[in-house]
Amino acid sequence: MLLMLALTGCAVQAPQLLGRPPPDLPRQVELVQTPFFPQLELQCGPAALATALSANGPEIRPRALVDEVFLPGREGSLQLEMLAGARRHGMVATLLPGSLEAVMRETAAGHPVIVLQNLGLSWAPTWHYAVVVGYDLDAATFVLRSGTTERLELALRTFEHTWDRSQRWAFVALPPGRLPVTATEDEATRALIAFERNAPPDAAARAYAAALARWPDSLVLAMGLGNARHATGDKAGAEQAFRDAAARHESAAAWNNHASVLLELGRREEARRAAQHAVELGGPLRETALATLRSIDR
Amino acid sequence: MKQLQRLFAMLLVICFSNATMIQAAQAALVTTEQIAGMAAASPEDSPHARLGALMTRADVQAQLERFGLSPDVAKERIAALTDDEALMLAQQIENAPAGGSDVLGVLLFVFIVLLVTDILGLTKIFPFTRSVR
Numbered sequence: 406m407l408l409m410l411a412l413t414g415c416a417v418q419a420p421q422l423l424g425r426p427p428p429d430l431p432r433q434v435e436l437v438q439t440p441f442f443p444q445l446e447l448q449c450g451p452a453a454l455a456t457a458l459s460a461n462g463p464e465i466r467p468r469a470l471v472d473e474v475f476l477p478g479r480e481g482s483l484q485l486e487m488l489a490g491a492r493r494h495g496m497v498a499t500l501l502p503g504s505l506e507a508v509m510r511e512t513a514a515g516h517p518v519i520v521l522q523n524l525g526l527s528w529a530p531t532w533h534y535a536v537v538v539g540y541d542l543d544a545a546t547f548v549l550r551s552g553t554t555e556r557l558e559l560a561l562r563t564f565e566h567t568w569d570r571s572q573r574w575a576f577v578a579l580p581p582g583r584l585p586v587t588a589t590e591d592e593a594t595r596a597l598i599a600f601e602r603n604a605p606p607d608a609a610a611r612a613y614a615a616a617l618a619r620w621p622d623s624l625v626l627a628m629g630l631g632n633a634r635h636a637t638g639d640k641a642g643a644e645q646a647f648r649d650a651a652a653r654h655e656s657a658a659a660w661n662n663h664a665s666v667l668l669e670l671g672r673r674e675e676a677r678r679a680a681q682h683a684v685e686l687g688g689p690l691r692e693t694a695l696a697t698l699r700s701i702d703r
Numbered sequence: 704m705k706q707l708q709r710l711f712a713m714l715l716v717i718c719f720s721n722a723t724m725i726q727a728a729q730a731a732l733v734t735t736e737q738i739a740g741m742a743a744a745s746p747e748d749s750p751h752a753r754l755g756a757l758m759t760r761a762d763v764q765a766q767l768e769r770f771g772l773s774p775d776v777a778k779e780r781i782a783a784l785t786d787d788e789a790l791m792l793a794q795q796i797e798n799a800p801a802g803g804s805d806v807l808g809v810l811l812f813v814f815i816v817l818l819v820t821d822i823l824g825l826t827k828i829f830p831f832t833r834s835v836r
Contacts, residue, residue: 447803447804448803449802449803449804450802450803453802472776473779473780476767476770476771476772476796476801477770477771477772478769478770478771479770479796479801479803480801480803481800481801481802481803481804482801482802482803483792483795483796483799483800483801484799484800484802485784485788485791485792485795485799486780486792487802488788489780489783489784489788490783492783493783521800521802523800524804530800531804532800532801532802532803532804533802533803533804534802571800594739595739598735598736598739598785599784599785599788601735601736602736602783602785603783624738625735625738625739628733628735628738629735632732632734632735633735635732656738658733658737658738658741661731661732661733662732662733665731665732666732689741690733690741693731693733696731697731
């Protein structure tokens with residue numbers, strides 16, 4: 406029994422999903438338009454990434470990605486670098502919850518999913534990136550672009566076993582402003598902060614605006630929107646974003662940034678009041694808020 | 704030696720950037736990364752934290768080069784990472800999964816190896832081979 410558990414890893418989801426599928430989940434989906442790039446030796450990373458990026462944006466070929474994700478000394482591509490690689494091409498890379506249903510829902514929404522599988526054994530792994538482009542609940546299969554196979558049909562159970570061993574790692578790469586249907590707030594926030602680092606500020610602003618619309622109570626997303634708008638030169642937009650954030654959250658950061666942009670807009674009195682409010686709130690940002698107040702009073 | 708030079712250069716950068724911060728206290732925007740870091744209740748904008756982040760990046764740079772990247776390519780790839788990701792990469796680079804294989808390629812390779820050894824008479828897997836001996 407223990408051996409069985411050891412072999413199967415986490416709870417097997419396939420039987421439940423097939424036995425009682427969510428009523429709003431389509432029974433068959435296949436994103437036939439998804440391009441196919443057969444992988445070269447050891448380079449399933451670039452191939453999978455090229456597939457996902459080209460599906461929802463301008464075409465990129467694997468060769469262009471080799472220098473961004475392939476690590477010769479490891480003979481493969483690391484997960485973190487796959488995410489960064491997507492960002493460098495203007496897409497937001499968001500990790501999915503580790504469930505078969507999440508993968509299916511994303512696919513049903515038109516989002517191919519990059520997955521990391523261990524095609525071998527846990528003690529003798531064969532790590533492999535592939536792209537899920539469809540599924541069939543009746544046939545109990547997933548359809549993947551995998552390696553040199555354009556259309557690999559894999560039994561749900563087999564997919565689950567190979568995917569389990571990578572801790573169910575999967576992500577979608579989407580243009581800024583489009584959100585995965587299954588992303589959690591925490592993960593979407595993490596993904597956008599990382600995106601902000603790589604992307605032109607107007608793209609980051611678009612991405613933050615969409616996320617904030619879905620999660621309006623998030624301080625971090627509101628601050629991200631303000632910062633991104635400020636970086637594009639849209640000071641009025643930044644001021645509004647920080648004003649809304651400060652009103653919604655008693656946050657020294659929001660008040661500080663609000664004060665800073667008000668000063669840039671020449672609204673000195675309002676800036677002073679906002680900065681004072683930030684200082685009063687104290688906390689780890691007190692020094693920053695004091696610096697802002699000082700520069701207003703200069 | 705190169706490591707020492709790099710370290711020294713970094714220390715100089717930190718000293719200068721600290722100096723400018725003290726002299727010109729300006730209205731500064733708190734970055735999104737900082738707020739997220741605070742939300743996770745971890746130290747954010749101390750000089751110590753900044754130095755830590757820089758050293759991690761230097762460490763990752765060295766490791767990426769050791770794993771076969773040119774310094775320029777390594778630099779670009781690190782720049783794309785957040786501080787958190789750089790730290791994770793530093794810890795994981797040697798042992799984290801590196802997706803590469805295509806299982807069909809592996810099978811094909813095994814097939815070819817066995818074919819060759821069959822022909823050389825070292826194995827007798829396939830019925831259709833005749834050894835050269």
